[in-house]
Amino acid sequence: MNQNVKKILFGCILIFLMIQLIRPARNIDYGQLPSSDISKVYQIPEKIQSILRNSCYDCHSNSTDYPVYSYIQPLSFYLENHIQKGKKELNFNEWGHYSDRKQANKLESILNQIQQKKMPLPSYIYLHHGAKLSEKQIEEMASWIGRIQAENGKAK
Ligand code: HEC
Structure with a gap:
């Protein structure tokens, strides 16, 4: 092998090993399901x-629920970024703390996201085949959301 190629290869391996040392904080809550879930x-x-x-x-x-590959960089960065962004937009554990208006908006948004197949994220489905929603599951979600919306509508 050419000397330069060897150097570059060695450099890449070194960088790969070094980034393994970076360990972002994990999104794990060992407590019980919160009352705001x-x-x-x-x-x-x-x-x-x-x-x-x-x-x-x-x-x-x-x-x-972290899969094994999530411990490998740079996958770990990628995943953690999605978790932080996803949680900021919508956190099912915090639902009870959302205002009525925010809950109504999020329900509508959930319906849109799953019907347009934007959620779960395609990159996630690629690694978690089981997470992909079937047409039947999308319908079940839609009718459940419809029911809550109807109940909330009546309450007001
Ligand atoms: C792999 C991580 C991941 C998974 C799994 C995932 N989401 Fe998301 N979700 C995100 C990210 C990241 C965003 C932020 C917007 C973006 O980058 O597209 C988001 C945004 C959203 C939003 C938009 C919030 C808003 O206020 O408009 C909704 C609604 C949503 N997700 C619903 C869902 C639902 C329902 C599921 C399950 C069927 C799901 N997501 C699964 C990562 C994820």
């Missing part, structure tokens, strides 16, 4: 509950 705010059917847990909570809650 969406499941404590509404009666959520088991089916819907498992869709949310399975496909959304990794990025939209205070506790991520």
Whole structure:
């Protein structure tokens, strides 16, 4: 092998090893499910509950179920960035602290995101095939959201 190629290769390996030392804080909450969790705010059917847990909570809650590859940089950066951004926009664990108006907006937004297949993020589905929502699950989510919207409408 050419001397320069060897040097570059060695440099790359070194950089790869060095970045492994960077360990971002993990999004893990060892406590119980908080009382502000969406499941404590509404009666959520088991089916819907498992869709949310399975496909959304990794990025939209205070506790991520980290896969093995997530410990490898630069994947770890990439993932952590999605978690921080996702949580900021929508945190199912904090639902109870949202105002009525914010809850209504987020419900509408959830419906749009899943119907347009923007959520869960495609890059996430690529690694978690099980997180992809089937047409049936999208319909189930839509009718559940519709029910809550109808109830809230009546309450006002
Ligand atoms: C891999 C991480 C990840 C997963 C899994 C994920 N999201 Fe997101 N979500 C994000 C990120 C990041 C954003 C911020 C906007 C963006 O970058 O697209 C976001 C934004 C959103 C928004 C927009 C919030 C707003 O106020 O407009 C909604 C709604 C949403 N996600 C719903 C969901 C639902 C429902 C699921 C599960 C079916 C889900 N997401 C799964 C990462 C994720």
